[in-house]
Amino acid sequence: MLWLCIRLPALRHEALAADEGEALERLCAWAYQWSSRVCSRRGDEMRPPLLWLELAASRALFGEPAALLARIERELRDMGYSHVCAIAPTPAAAALLTHSSARDGVSRCLLTHVALGEQLASLPLRLLALPLETRDALRSAGLACIGEVLAMPRAALARRFGPDCTHYLARLLGEVDDPQPSFRLPAVYRARCVFDYDLQDTQGLLFPLQRLLQEFQGYLRARDRAVLNFRLELEHVRRASGSREHSSSTLTIGLSTPAREAARFLTLVRERLQNLALSAPVSALTLAADAFTAPAVVQADLFGSETQQLGELTHLLDRLRARLGVEAVQELLLYADHRPERAFGSSPSATAMTRRVDAHTGSITAAITASPTNAARPGALLAPAQHIEAPTTLLTGPERIASGWWDGDDVVRDYYVARAADGSRQWVFHDLRENSWYLQGLWI
DSSP: EEEEEEEOOTTHHTTTOHHHHHHHHEEEEEEEEOOOOOEEOOOOSSSEEEEEEGGGGGGHHOHHHHHHHHHHHHHHHHHHHOEEEEESHHHHHHHHHTTTTGGTTTTBBBBHHHHHHHHHHHHBBBGGOOOOOHHHHHHHOOBBBBBHHHOOOOOHHHHHOOOHHHHHHHHTTTSSSOOOOOOOOOOOOOEEEEEEEEETHHHHHHHHHHHHHHHHHOOOOHTHHHHEEEEEEOOOOOEETTEEEEEEEEEEEEEEEEEEOOOHHHHHHHHHTTTOOOOOOOEEEEEEEEOBBBOOOOOOOOOOHHHHHHHHHHHEEEEEEHHHGGOOEEEEEEEEEHHHSGEEEESOOTTTTTEEEOTTTTTTEEESSSOOOOSOSSSSSEEEEEEEEEOSSEEEEEEEEEEEETOOOOOOEEEEEOTTSSSSSEEEEEEEEEEEEEEEEOOO
């Protein structure tokens, strides 16, 4: 086995979490994308919190441990977490190496037990996770480094300092098992930031949101899932008559296609916050997601043109909806109906890759290109159709459309392409029930 240990000296403060347990759970969910075995230990007055990942099982997926270590450290820096990382064959040894300083001349990437033994031999006693009085007693006995302690008979150490001392040394060297309680990913995602002071404007939310969205991306990668929407829950506080009144508001961030990229999430959140007026200062922020779906992984062709264009289009639509509002951006839908005025419509939630049942007609609708037809159709339709006198010049027709008997709005019409007095072409129909003529569309 091969363990990566991450020491986090300022975790709760940097995560803006209510307590260290919440901060550790958020970071464990992020770390799960790199390993199926993630463990943690809370800190205390003497020791900072620690996070472990078992990397041997991840080698085939992520490559050599040194390269993966560099990738993990880069993401930790991007999220703004102070950290010290080390890799060793045992969890206790990896934790020990994170507590060493640069002057100790320590390599923090030891892949074998032989390399570990050689490294431990020269390290000072202060790095051992033993009680202070035990370390002082070892120094009083003339021992100066860990190698000298490991060379002593274990039975003598056990008689002098108790079995806990020798058991720790055995775990340090991998001579006995060192079971760690494994973290389990939650079925729903919820991450909360509590601010040290109330934020008066939305720009102050962007910095903590960058970290929250990076952590959320790690959780989605760990589950190999994506989302079509997630929520931002803002906790507000008002000061009135010497008391604090609390309230909350929720922003739902929607996407056209499933996604899990933090950069895309941040773009949409920034657009929403740009025009948002806070009803009161914000004291806390929660990112939550309850529903997940498979990620939209599309195999690109040799040049990737169609896939790239589709991705850019959906991203543009998401940004427009985030900035202007969902209802402000409509997409064209084609309905399975022969009546021209009912053959199309618009919807704020339709996408080019979704199919849905129309609630009014019960017909299947899709935002896709219509099948080619031999019938001539104009580029602009009049809704409603305009009553006209009978045309004098009919170029083509008739095309009989008789439909709608099932919904009480049945029509019987003969459609023609007519030439107007100014020479333009018009799409007209003769209503056989009323014996009257109407202009339905124009070629422009």
